[in-house]
Amino acid sequence: xxxxxxxxxxxxxxxxxxxxxxxxxxxxxxxxxxxxxxxxxxxxxxxxxxxxxxxxxxxxxxxxxxxxxxxxxxxxxxxxxxxxxxxxxxxxxxxxxxxxxxxxxxxxxxxxxxxxxxxxxxxxxxxxxxxxxxxxxxxxxxxxxxxxxxxxxxxxxxxxxxxxxxxxxxxxxxxx
Numbered sequence: 001x002x003x004x005x006x007x008x009x010x011x012x013x014x015x016x017x018x019x020x021x022x023x024x025x026x027x028x029x030x031x032x033x034x035x036x037x038x039x040x041x042x043x044x045x046x047x048x049x050x051x052x053x054x055x056x057x058x059x060x061x062x063x064x065x066x067x068x069x070x071x072x073x074x075x076x077x078x079x080x081x082x083x084x085x086x087x088x089x090x091x092x093x094x095x096x097x098x099x100x101x102x103x104x105x106x107x108x109x110x111x112x113x114x115x116x117x118x119x120x121x122x123x124x125x126x127x128x129x130x131x132x133x134x135x136x137x138x139x140x141x142x143x144x145x146x147x148x149x150x151x152x153x154x155x156x157x158x159x160x161x162x163x164x165x166x167x168x169x170x171x172x173x174x175x176x
Contacts, residue, residue, distance in 0.1 A: 004060060004093075006101045009050035011039040013059065017050065020062035020088045042066065046113075051105050053089070053098045061089035063102035065110055065117075078144050078157055082110050084119040084132070099131055107135060107160075115162050120146045123154040136160045 009017060014035050022031040035050075042048035053061035064085040070078050084106055089098045110117050119137065121128045137158040145151045 004053045004055050004096075004098055004101075006051055006053050006098075006105050009052045009062070011036070013050075013052060014039070016059040017052070017062055020059070021064070049106060049109050051102055053093075053102055055093075060093040061087065061098045061102055063087040063099075063106050065106045078118065078120065078146065082114045082117050084110075084117065087128075087131075099127075100134075103131060103135060111162075117160045119158050120144060120155055121158070122152065123156055129156075129158075132158055132160075136162075 014032065017035055018028055018031055021035060022028055038048050038050065043050065048064070048066040051063045052059050064087075066083060066085055067081070068078070068083050069080045084103065087099050087102045087106075089102075107117065117137075119132060121132075123142070137160045139156050140159045141157040142155070143151060143153045144155050144157045146155060149155070
């Protein structure tokens with residue numbers, strides 16, 4: 001196993017995060033503004049968590065989770081709730097446990113807040129599906145939307161449900 005460290009990301013990591021948080025063909029300035037907003041508003045309000053994996057050479061992986069307020073209107077809409085929003089590991093660092101470590105860290109944080117955790121992915125993303133199934137996620141819907149993404153017939157919604165923690169979602173006025 002490689003020698004890497006999983007830690008909270010900070011505003012000082014913003015530039016290193018851009019390559020992981022910007023969609024292919026996306027606008028770096030828009031991602032930079034969104035991340036800055038996250039660090040200034042959502043992270044302090046405990047509505048977003050950004051973690052990263054680093055080695056001596058720099059950042060090699062990033063994981064994100066957030067509370068997403070989405071009215072559930074029809075079968076194609078995702079429900080409001082806490083979501084794992086992607087784990088990305090640099091090509092040369094995959095299959096070394098980094099994705100699992102980033103996911104574990106995010107789940108530990110989320111389990112102190114909720115008993116229901118969601119995530120979405122495309123049906124063809126077998127590595128992501130296998131990773132999340134290992135953590136107890138089950139598919140609950142197909143053809144759903146996702147934040148800042150159109151509805152796709154091959155987008156799947158997964159949920160991890162555990163009994164025990166009963167905590168209401170945050171009030172909508174506390175979210176940004």
